[in-house]
Amino acid sequence: MTDATPRYLVGVDGGGTGCRAAIADLTGRLLGQGAAGPANATTDLAQTIVNVRVALDAAAVGLPAGALKHSVAHVGLAGVLDGDIARAVAEELMMRNVTVTDDRAISVAGALGARDGVLAAIGTGSTLAAQRGDSILRIGGWGLNLGDQASGAWLGRELLEHALLVHDGLADGCALSTAMLEAFGGPGGIVRFASKARPADYAAFAPRIVAAGQAGQAAGRLLMLRGAAYLMDALAAMEFGRDDVLCLTGGLGPHYAEHLPEEVRTRIIAPEGSALDGALALAKAAFERGTGR
Amino acid sequence: MTDATPRYLVGVDGGGTGCRAAIADLTGRLLGQGAAGPANATTDLAQTIVNVRVALDAAAVGLPAGALKHSVAHVGLAGVLDGDIARAVAEELMMRNVTVTDDRAISVAGALGARDGVLAAIGTGSTLAAQRGDSILRIGGWGLNLGDQASGAWLGRELLEHALLVHDGLADGCALSTAMLEAFGGPGGIVRFASKARPADYAAFAPRIVAAGQAGQAAGRLLMLRGAAYLMDALAAMEFGRDDVLCLTGGLGPHYAEHLPEEVRTRIIAPEGSALDGALALAKAAFERGTGR
Numbered sequence: 377m378t379d380a381t382p383r384y385l386v387g388v389d390g391g392g393t394g395c396r397a398a399i400a401d402l403t404g405r406l407l408g409q410g411a412a413g414p415a416n417a418t419t420d421l422a423q424t425i426v427n428v429r430v431a432l433d434a435a436a437v438g439l440p441a442g443a444l445k446h447s448v449a450h451v452g453l454a455g456v457l458d459g460d461i462a463r464a465v466a467e468e469l470m471m472r473n474v475t476v477t478d479d480r481a482i483s484v485a486g487a488l489g490a491r492d493g494v495l496a497a498i499g500t501g502s503t504l505a506a507q508r509g510d511s512i513l514r515i516g517g518w519g520l521n522l523g524d525q526a527s528g529a530w531l532g533r534e535l536l537e538h539a540l541l542v543h544d545g546l547a548d549g550c551a552l553s554t555a556m557l558e559a560f561g562g563p564g565g566i567v568r569f570a571s572k573a574r575p576a577d578y579a580a581f582a583p584r585i586v587a588a589g590q591a592g593q594a595a596g597r598l599l600m601l602r603g604a605a606y607l608m609d610a611l612a613a614m615e616f617g618r619d620d621v622l623c624l625t626g627g628l629g630p631h632y633a634e635h636l637p638e639e640v641r642t643r644i645i646a647p648e649g650s651a652l653d654g655a656l657a658l659a660k661a662a663f664e665r666g667t668g669r
Numbered sequence: 670m671t672d673a674t675p676r677y678l679v680g681v682d683g684g685g686t687g688c689r690a691a692i693a694d695l696t697g698r699l700l701g702q703g704a705a706g707p708a709n710a711t712t713d714l715a716q717t718i719v720n721v722r723v724a725l726d727a728a729a730v731g732l733p734a735g736a737l738k739h740s741v742a743h744v745g746l747a748g749v750l751d752g753d754i755a756r757a758v759a760e761e762l763m764m765r766n767v768t769v770t771d772d773r774a775i776s777v778a779g780a781l782g783a784r785d786g787v788l789a790a791i792g793t794g795s796t797l798a799a800q801r802g803d804s805i806l807r808i809g810g811w812g813l814n815l816g817d818q819a820s821g822a823w824l825g826r827e828l829l830e831h832a833l834l835v836h837d838g839l840a841d842g843c844a845l846s847t848a849m850l851e852a853f854g855g856p857g858g859i860v861r862f863a864s865k866a867r868p869a870d871y872a873a874f875a876p877r878i879v880a881a882g883q884a885g886q887a888a889g890r891l892l893m894l895r896g897a898a899y900l901m902d903a904l905a906a907m908e909f910g911r912d913d914v915l916c917l918t919g920g921l922g923p924h925y926a927e928h929l930p931e932e933v934r935t936r937i938i939a940p941e942g943s944a945l946d947g948a949l950a951l952a953k954a955a956f957e958r959g960t961g962r
Binding site: 457519521522544566573 | 808809811812814815816826829833837838839856857859860863866899902903906
């Protein structure tokens with residue numbers, strides 16, 4: 377049916393905070409954008425479908441009716457943990473040519489484009505992905521309880537743990553840990569804070585750690601180097617080499633650059649684009665392969 | 670008033686699981702014991718008073734009426750965080766000569782008696798106390814979020830974190846981490862477990878870690894040595910020396926002995942008695958000093 381011939385590219389980037397959609401012509405020229413509420417497919421599938429639909433409709437305003445039906449789409453959402461969830465989302469969206477993946481796939485495509493390399497996304501949490509041609513290897517992203525090393529939440533928690541060791545005489549004091557002990561009125565206050573703290577609460581201390589590390593203060597520098605050591609372990613496990621580039625994103629990512637060794641630092645590049653750019657790029661690639669389903 | 674002359678010694682040991690009381694004559698000979706429900710003074714003061722009373726009354730069965738009024742008592746309870754809580758408990762108990770402290774004071778008195786040394790109580794949580802004459806220096810006991818190093822919960826959580834690093838290729842695999850990954854059906858299962866796990870849930874894996882350490886398996890041995898390194902740091906901060914003894918109690922404590930260096934290992938002694946024995950001993954000391962109020 378000629379009726380189904382693709383005329384547009386569609387990209388969607390969805391996460392726990394909100395989702396964004398973009399529509400472009402077949403050359404990738406942007407025609408419209410839209411945004412809506414949360415779209416984590418595991419947290420709430422029904423809400424996710426509604427919000428993605430709202431964002432898509434907003435992006436398509438001003439285009440001919442039925443534009444979305446004549447498109448090749450790539451939808452990247454948080455919470456797409458396996459093929460079953462991806463299929464469920466694709467069915468509910470009722471678009472002809474749609475590929476559904478998790479949001480890391482579009483983050484990598486956006487940041488690295490077609491280049492081989494590693495994306496280290498380090499904000500409140502942390503996750504790494506290595507792209508080699510068509511394959512993506514992932515490391516981390518397990519959450520603060522047992523992982524998220526080098527993340528903002530991890531840095532904040534390490535600082536408070538360090539402050540308690542200082543109080544007990546098991547670690548050398550420093551301006552930063554002394555400030556924490558004073559701010560909380562002693563170790564009891566820190567323990568009470570931790571009993572209710574969520575990752576974002578710990579991550580609120582990350583900027584002070586970054587600043588202390590930049591100023592060369594002992595504890596700040598130690599924690600940043602500990603995070604950098606994790607990143608180096610991950611790069612080694614991904615066999616990061618001379619042909620790879622490294623992209624550091626998120627609120628914390630770029631701050632690790634100065635704590636990485638010279639041979640890695642020289643391979644750092646700025647991200648080519650956003651995760652939404654990545655979704656559009658993957659839709660374009662699917663269209664060009666003629667496999668946009 | 671001769672009516673108030675002490676004729677008995679009373680000891681109470683209370684914690685989050687239950688409380689126990691003991692009555693002895695003025696030489697320390699045991700006359701009766703009783704037990705009741707939880708007695709953590711911070712968690713629930715009213716319930717604590719009721720349960721301690723029940724345990725005391727049960728211990729006094731068969732003794733002359735009013736025996737408790739003619740006693741010198743030491744009550745050691747979890748959750749006695751400061752002097753205000755201690756005074757509140759003492760007032761509510763309405764006994765003439767009663768001293769209220771936290772449960773660590775009676776644990777130290779029970780385990781070490783009058784000897785100088787260190788008590789390392791390591792079960793689901795961990796806490797250390799150094800006794801030098803009349804003074805007690807405490808280290809740790811901050812809970813699993815930011816502390817409790819070397820504890821059963823800490824060991825279990827370290828194992829699961831290690832298993833995720835193994836999955837990501839950032840740590841060498843071993844029988845124990847492989848078994849955990851299989852038991853949980855992969856890293857996702859481990860992350861889901863951790864999202865709801867309480868310290869006791871993590872501590873359930875400690876016996877397997879102890880056994881692996883004893884068998885010389887890499888991961889088990891590594892984790893036990895990491896816990897032992899924390900204990901050595903704490904001993905150094907407490908200036909553990911030639912005149913000190915070391916008492917390792919709790920479900921995990923004794924298992925660290927084989928991972929400590931020779932010069933420390935030779936100073937390990939079995940606990941002289943229980944925390945309840947310690948409470949009675951502190952009551953006896955107060956009576957002998959004539960300061961049992």
